[in-house]
């Protein structure tokens with residue numbers, strides 16, 4: 001297939017683009033490099049430096065895999081307009097260009113942030129969506145737009161709601177600036193680049209008082225996109241959670257990082273980070289049953305080991 005991968009110079013987009021090239025697809029990456037890296041575009045993919053707000057003529061493409069987005073929760077609280085115009089406005093422009101060119105298939109990078117503070121875990125796709133920050137709200141708005149476009153125009157759409165993505169694939173790893181995610185920051189302490197890791201909150205209603213998250217390996221997550229692409233049906237918008245269904249506390253994550261790296265990793269107790277739900281764990285039963293998705297790296301040890309390998313010189 002001829003595929004457009006928006007945001008394919010970012011962490012997840014680059015891994016998906018690499019897997020699509022390996023699977024024999026013709027891949028074009030569209031990325032404005034606002035947060036991505038040109039050297040993360042995999043060999044074999046064509047790179048177009050540009051924005052989803054003006055994607056150009058998409059005639060000839062069979063489908064779009066849409067990752068390009070602003071994704072830092074704290075920044076979204078400070079600059080909501082920037083997030084609404086980038087994430088929702090940008091996606092509407094992309095959908096318009098797709099319609100104009102007769103491109104009828106999209107796989108969208110959604111997020112567990114659409115659920116906000118859950119009433120229960122594991123979270124099902126049918127559970128209430130009450131995002132607790134503008135980032136989650138913009139992603140939910142895109143999900144809603146996709147449902148409408150599927151019903152109105154026959155668009156074939158799949159949204160994948162990611163829980164916590166980590167690990168690396170063929171050297172493609174997290175390279176955010178600033179890095180806000182737990183695992184890359186903990187590993188930076190192991191590398192000696194930071195003195196300690198701050199643990200945000202130790203008084204949550206969890207077994208050890210720190211937040212619990214569901215980690216999924218980026219290679220497993222990426223494979224789900226290839227399955228989703230095949231499962232797209234005209235006029236239908238399907239939504240799937242993507243996680244392992246197991247939670248690890250922030251303290252447990254640090255322990256696994258100590259085990260994997262064999263290094264000391266000092267921690268510092270810090271105040272809670274605003275907007276962090278205590279526990280986020282996915283039910284990924286739906287995608288397992290309907291698309292046959294099965295993670296190959298389901299242990300946190302494997303996930304961290306791959307992230308660590310990719311960081312080592």
Ligand code: UDP
Nearest residue numbers: 180181182183185198199200211250273276
């Ligand atoms: N976290 C932390 N210290 C850090 C970064 C993150 O304690 O330097 C915590 C964060 O408060 C949350 C968990 O680690 O409880 C996962 O955060 P991350 O930003 O990796 O992902 P999120 O769940 O926000 O998508």
